Amino acid sequence: MAARPIEDQPWWEKVKQHRFIRLGLYSALALLLFLALVPSLLQEELDVEAGGIAPQDVRSPVTVENTEETERLRQEAIDSVDPVYSINPRYTENQIQRMREVFQLVRLINLEVREQNGELTTYTEEPEAAGGEPWTEEEQLEEIRSRLSPEMAESLTDETLFTLLSSSQEELETAEETTASAVADVMSDEVSLDEVEEARTQVENRVRQASVRSSLEEAMVDLSRNGITANYMIDDEATADARRAAAEMVEPSVVREGQLIAEEGQVITSEMYEQMRLAGLTDDTTTLTPLVGLGIITSLMVFVLARYFYLAKTTVRENNTHLLLLVLIFTLTIFLMFLTSLIQPLGIPGATYLVPAAVGTLLSGMLLQARIGVFLSFLFAISAGLMFNQESTSVMDYTHAVYVFFSGLAGVLFLNPTNRLAHMLQTGTWIAGISAVVITAMNVLKGMPLTAVELPMYAGFAFAGGYISIILAVGLLPFFEAGFGILSRSRLIELSNPNHPLLRKILLEAPGTYHHSVVVANLAEAACEAIGADGLLARVGAYYHDAGKTLRPQYFIENQVRMENPHDRLAPRTSAEIIIAHPYDGAEMLRKARLPKEIIDIAEQHHGTTLLKYFYFKAKEHSGSVEEMEYRYPGPRARFKESAVVGIADSVEAAVRSMESPTQEKIESLVRKIMNDRLEDGQFDECDITLKELSQVYGSICETLKGTFHSRIDYPEEKPLKPAEGE
Incomplete structure (x- = not known):
């Protein structure tokens, strides 16, 4: 006895609609994918040390920056930049201002001395009231020094200050302008720290050219020399900018992906060892960064997959059984890739192209x-x-990525839905051929120096991988179909074979029903294809929809050939019970035969909850009071388009077959009436078929019936010729 598919398992029925089941399946898929890819990202550690010998050519698997070396190079660049000097005109202005403040202070002291001596009075004071004891020279010097800045008070001599205090206003003006002009001229040029003394000599020479008395000249020299200071100083901001620019010009010290760090047999220097350490090749470096990146990538892949199923109109969106099937197909494909990857350490060139990359896409295309x-x-x-x-x-490795992509894509584009050997071999040939072409193109694109032996070897492995994919897919297909109850096109084609035991049973025990089912199949298939539904499913479902009639074939009019109708001897209620039972008897027969659920649903739903009008009205004629529900099919009503179309085609075929002298007008009127009756009776309320699609179904059925019940030429009867005279 065959095992029941998972869809019929009680435990799966209990949990498959749980709100966390989809999340659990996607999480399991992400975890399995992560675990399968982890070994390929764990770098092989080298048992090397500084001063040792490289056991093999060592190349960096990643691009990584040597931050310490980069920082050292930047510091060298900063240190190589000399300080930036610039003339600061503010220094000249400050020095001249300080010199002018000395002259202003001298004038102020002179004014105060004259007031104190009574030489000056205000208009509110009497002359004698302003008098007082005159200031001595020492008091004047002490007063001016107390008002000067500490730096200037310390640098100017007593002789200079006294000379200025004793000078007239004209002499002070001459001295001020001369010293200010001389300092401004000298400090208009660059005056560095080591050039200050030379600049003071220059300003002294300029001041001595003035025509003033000698004592004032010395005072002017002293003041002007103190006014000279360095104005060519380090510009901190400009220096910082120059050093920052120099640091930015330094390229980071990077160990690049694929860079040869050490050749086989070469002595490993400390610099080489540091590069190996940074690349994660030594045993003292353990980094989890690749695993974190892998976790993000695998999570993103599964998230995109889930999002696609949510947006796309596929059965996986709502059907958790199909999602479980997809997870298994995905896991199986990744597992086959993992097994193939174990060939890599063997060093056989191109052997990894044997990977059956198209298995997953073939199975998903055939089953989903x-x-x-x-x-x-x-x-x-x-x-x-x-x-x-x-x-x-x-x-x-982008070569393998492109190879697997095109190989898997070829498995979908050239997939033939039948499971015939010739068709499968044709699909396998396409996959193998495209895989070989892709590998050849990728190797040529990379400019690899391949020999005349290696290139055909790579293409040969890829060619073989294509055939391995189709062999595995065809071999695994029956297990997935049986385990998940998946109704693939190949399974439908297999069920449409007239030699199937159930179809043989219908043909032999109820030949009229068999013929009726064939006509219904033709009508339903064409109508389903017109609205974009699965025409093959409708055809096969129509073949089996009346299988229940084989239990009592003589009670159905299409099987009553040259025999009395047994319903003439039965009560209407009994006849109705016999007729009503046939969809459910047929569904039970199909369940026992392990037919797919969709076929069983068509058999069970094709009459919906319609009324057996003939026996209902016959019962009303006999008894008058009859419960309508006793003469209705208990349902369920059609729940998908194919089931609804088969139900329409079933009623139409039976009605048209019973017509006398059918014409196109009569047929169209009858089809419209049957469809309107079903629509008004609510037989499509649980189905997603639209009014527009019902109109298309009407047109398709009428067109098909036009070809089936076309008018024929009435051939005249053949009359014997009149015997010739003498015969």
Whole structure:
């Protein structure tokens, strides 16, 4: 006895609709994908040390910056920049201002002395009231020094100050302008710290050219020499900018991906060892960064997959059984990739191209939908690029990624839905051929110096991988179909074979029903294809929809050939019970035969909850009071388009077959009436078929019936010729 599919398992029925089941399946897929890719990202540690010998060519698997070396180079660049000097005109202005303040202070002291001596009075004072004791020279010197800045008070001599205090206003003006002009002229040029004394000599020479008395000249020299200071100083801001620019010009010290760090047999210097350490190749470096990145990538891949299923109109969106199937297909494909990746350490050139990359896309295309296979080819390509990276200096091998993508895509684009050997071999040939072409193109694109032996070897492995994919897919297909109750196109084609035991049973025990089912199948298939539904499913469902009639074939009019109608002897209620039972008897027969659920649903739903009008009105004629529900099918009503179309085609075929002299007008009127009756009776309320689609179904059925019940030419009867005379 065959095992029941998971869809019929009680434990799965209890948990499959749980709100966390989808999250659990996606989480399991992300975890399995992460674990499968981890080994390919863990770098092989080298048992080396500074001063030792490199056991092999050592190349960096990653690009990483040597921050210490970069910082050292930047510091060298900063140290090599000399300080930036510049003339600060503010210094000249400050010095001249300080000199002028001395002259202003001298004038102020002179004014105060004259007031104190009574030489000056205000208009409010009497002359005698302003008098007082005159200031001595020492008092004047003490007063002016107390008002000068400490620096100026300390630098100017008593003789200079006394000379200025004893000078007239004209002499002070001459001295002020001369010293200010001389200091301004000298400090208009660069005056560095070591050039200050030379500048003071220059200003002294300029001042001595003035025509003043000697004592004032010395005072002017003293004042002007003190006014000279360095104005060519280090510009801190400009220096900082120059050093910052020099540091920014330094390129980071980087160990680049694929860079040869040490050749085999070469002595490992401390610099080489540091580069190996930074690249994570030594046993004293352990980094979790690649694993964190892998976790993000795998999570993102599964998230994108889930988002795609949410947006796309696929069965995986709502059906957790199909999602579980997809997770298993994905896991199986990744596992096959992982097994193939174990060939890499053997060093056989191109052997990893044997990977059956198209298995996942083939199975998803045959069991679910082709668009799912197309999307999976992207994810398989990313996984392959990360997994087959041992021969690459990069974390991802793009040759394998492109190869797996095109191989998987070919499995979807050239997939034939039948399971015939010739068709499968044709699909495998396409996959193998495209895989070989892609590998050849990638190697040529990289400019690899391949020999005349290596290139055909790579293409040969890829060609073989294509055939391995189709062999595995065809071999695994029956297990997935049986385990998940998946109704694939190949399974439908298999069920449409007239030699199937149930179809043989219908043909032999109820030949009229068999013929009726064939006509219904033709009508339903054409109508479903007109509205974009699954025509093959409708055809096969129509073949089996009346299987229950084989239990009592003589009670159905299409099987009553040259025999009395047994319903003439039965009560209407009894006849109705016999007729009403046939959809459910048939569904039970199909369940026992392990037919797919969709076929069983069509058999059970094709009459919905319609009324057996003939026996209902016959019962009303006999008894008058009859419960309508006793003469209705108990349902369920059609819940998907194919079931609804088969129900319409079933009623139409039976009605048209009973017509006398059917014409196109009569047929169209009858079809419209049957469909309107079902619509008004609510038989499509649980189905997602639209009014527009019902109109298309009407047109398709009428067109098909036009070809079936076309008018025929009435051939005249053949009359014997009149015997010739003499015969």
